[in-house]
Amino acid sequence: MSIIYFLxxxxxxxxxxxxxxxxxxxxxxxxxxxxxxSVRILLDEDQTDQTKK
Incomplete structure (x- = not known):
């Protein structure tokens, strides 16, 4: 019973x-x-794709 108190x-x-x-x-x-x-990489890709067009 004392082990329960310890745990x-x-x-x-x-x-x-x-x-x-x-x-x-x-x-x-x-x-x-x-x-x-979490979305920074997605925003960076979208901005570079728009500049290539």
Missing amino acids: IGCSILLALVFLGAFFWAQRNGQHDDLYTP
Whole structure:
């Protein structure tokens, strides 16, 4: 029964570490713009195709 208490404590500690890492990433601006990098290559291709025509 004591191993369950140990595992619960470890899981809570691990969850707090991940929560701290998430807030650290938010504070440093890691998630500011999620849309632009995914479509930047598409926009660049469209602009070069229009200049070739």
